[in-house]
């Protein structure tokens with residue numbers, strides 16, 4: 482049995498707490514929101530985010546950050562990406578040398594273009610930072626629906642330790658040394674999922690969605706490999722796997738926000754209606770900047786950026802994508 486601290490009592494933090502509790506670990510969950518802590522402690526259900534899923538009585542919820550991270554075998558960071566840096570900064574004084582932290586949020590910092598693990602390492606240099614990612618909607622993990630993810634860590638030993646901690650008959654965990662590839666796949670797929678949602682909102686069909694997913698993973702992999710990620714990560718659970726689930730699932734916040742924008746809502750109206758974090762909105766500008774920095778063409782991501790931040794009409798963006806100059810699908814095989 483391990484002692485685990487979970488930072489964040491949103492959908493994902495709560496679902497992972499339930500999973501780790503099911504595995505026999507002692508779980509303490511922190512939220513910045515005292516009302517949320519009080520509600521979860523009293524009602525033993527996250528009615529707005531994981532309705533119908535019972536929370537065990539011995540799972541502790543608290544606003545006490547020090548208590549949540551002190552003397553823990555590992556600490557899970559499950560706050561939205563825009564709060565990862567500030568949360569890590571607040572945690573730093575209580576984190577001992579070599580403390581294992583597992584980031585499960587998905588995003589890239591707009592101002593620095595840093596991944597979340599890089600930000601955590603900058604704020605808590607003494608920590609040993611790992612990541613967990615893959616196609617894993619909280620609504621399904623909370624209901625113990627079979628799910629597969631990947632843990633990325635600096636050493637095989639750490640990755641296999643975390644694999645053992647999280648894995649059970651409904652949660653299969655693979656290991657990988659490719660932390661960068663895992664994090665890029667997880668954050669960039671949210672931008673493509675916004676586009677897939679917009680296509681749905683415009684009333685387009687399965688053909689459009691399949692094209693966005695397929696050409697979307699090309700974009701993600703082109704950039705990710707140039708940055709140093711492994712192609713296999715983009716072709717695996719943390720790349721194409723997560724992209725498929727986010728573009729297709731009724732649970733996806735990014736797809737839903739995109740859908741609402743495709744139907745004519747503004748970005749802010751869509752985010753307000755979704756109510757939970759829409760990470761793709763924050764990662765889009767960073768993705769465009771990374772494309773420029775690494776000299777990689779990102780046509781779908783650039784169109785999403787134009788819709789979100791330049792007032793471009795979604796239908797016009799699809800037209801512009803369709804009418805780009807004709808090209809070869811790939812250059813893997815030369816003409817004979």
Ligand SMILES: NC(=O)C1=CN([C@@H]2O[C@H](COP(=O)(O)OP(=O)(O)OC[C@H]3O[C@@H](n4cnc5c(N)ncnc54)[C@H](OP(=O)(O)O)[C@@H]3O)[C@@H](O)[C@H]2O)C=CC1
Nearest residue numbers: 490491492493494514560561562564586587618619757758
């Ligand atoms: N939901 C999912 O299925 C999955 C989510 N993820 C990732 O996990 C991360 C968290 O997502 P999710 O749990 O869905 O998000 P939610 O929107 O469900 O929850 C976000 C939580 O963060 C809290 N919060 C608000 N402000 C701050 C702050 N300043 N500091 C710390 N916490 C704050 C919110 O509190 P309040 O209620 O007061 O606003 C809320 O509890 C995201 O990066 C997401 O991409 C990854 C895989 C699956």
Ligand SMILES: O=C(CO)COP(=O)(O)O
Nearest residue numbers: 615616617618733734735
């Ligand atoms: O990353 C996720 C599933 O793996 C969650 O995606 P959304 O944030 O779009 O719901």
